[in-house]
Amino acid sequence: MNTVARSERWSGYALLTVIAIAVVIPFLSVFLASLQPAGTPVVGLTWPERWSWDNYGTAWSVAGFSDLIRHSLVIAVGVVPACLVLATSAGYALGTMRLPGSNAVAAFFIAGLTIPVELIVVPLYFDLRSLGLTNSYLGVILVEIALFMPFGVFWMRTHFRSTPVSLVEAARIDGASSATVLVRILLPLARPSLTTLGLLVFMWSWNQFLLVLVLIQDTTKHTAPAGLGFFVGQNSTDIPTLAAGTIIVMLPILILFVVFQRSFIAGLLQGATKG
């Protein structure tokens, strides 16, 4: 390799490394702050003299993060399976069957990818309130399913379009019904796509903020991000507890990211590229 190429490559890696460090420092800063003794002022990046895990206990029980985490899980458990079932079913029909007007229907779903929460949240509050669905997890769950449906349908449709047609046709000639084809033949093959979709939907549901802020005004029913956003307004001086709370809110998604790194990254990159 000549010198120009070598210096090019080194400067490329140098740039990546600088950015990687810039990504890590905020995480490290919060983590170190969460280990400082409670109630003390904390300055920037400081190695704790004594590792104090007490802040996590305080954040968990006193500051109420255990409830917040539970509420977030309730919503995610409602959203993820429903999204997977509805998106698989719609993606199957739109991806493998010859339906009149199916391209228009698919385009109608995909157009929904551009809907920001801001565009729907105002009437949703008034409409759901009249149905008794504000301050209720069911209301949030239904809206989140609707918000994630464009991506879900698009993702599963793309998946089913890439499965060989011969597989479906052969089964149909053997007399299998369309439901049997989906459940017996296509679903087992769809596991990687479903895993990725499930992880992305869980992440979006977990991270959702504005929607929860509006639909759940009762702060004792808040989810993890909404609770954190509320907590920072109330206790912005107690940095160690706040930092511990921040780590607690990030932790579930971080664990999933570490375990399912490949699925996550594939979903985030391909999901964007195919859209």
Next chain:
Amino acid sequence: MASRPPVRGGQRGRSPWHGYVYVLPAFAVYFAFAVLPALHTAYLSLFEWDGVTLGDWVGLGNYAEILRDPVLRRSVFNALVLVVFFSFVPIVLGLLSTGLLARHRRPGMGAYRFLFMLPQVVPLVAVGVTWRWLYGDDGVVNQAFGAVGLDGVTRAWLGDFGVALIAVGLVGTWVLSGLCMMLFLSGVQKVDPSLYEAARIDGAGPVREFVSVTLPHLRGELAVAMTVTTVAALASFDIVYVTTNGGPGEQTTVPGLLVYRLAFSEGKVGLASALAVVLGCLILGIVYLINRLSRPES
């Protein structure tokens, strides 16, 4: 249709519309809880309504108000400034590193990929809380300036009229740079290495090579990166709400924040809806434009 293999059993005689049974549940939820509310927002934007009493029809009056009111105009302007930091800077950083690394084997990318995607997966609220502390009086940013002897520039960044918006924008840069980088680096993997060999043999320098080989192959990825980051900037709410809540003054107010504030604290539901419609149209228009321009002419 006539060439289809004959299908036995329960399928005979089924109308071609039968398959829509599978689409219906997804469509119903999507329509009821996303499409209808969006249309309802457009309807509400034509009224002056406090959310309690009966509303008054004002036609396009709320839209005229958006053009007139300096705070509302300011929020749209701020959102466009954020596009520079959420979209332009990350894309330039991504292209720069991709240009430098495009023709080389890239060992060790796994670790970088993990780190670069990390800000993508954590809640933006947690990101905001983190940066609020980093930008504070005792935060890392001031510590870093102090360490290199620039004590004069240290300040509470998010409370400073001059730099608050830039400070918020740089949080977006932090979140989205890694994504752009990974998009471009994975896109460039599809480029046939012999193209780079050919370019070098023809005497192309690194810049020429980037412009004529790398960039044209990244057309799709570039469109995606622009779409995702621009939408993130225009529809930003979480980061701004947690870091500055629009302040100081209205320096960092964005449309999302005003939609929330107008509708739920100030009782101006119609005006909030009109701003939401403007925001939605702005996003739709820009997404359409990006995808229109990026489509290869054939």
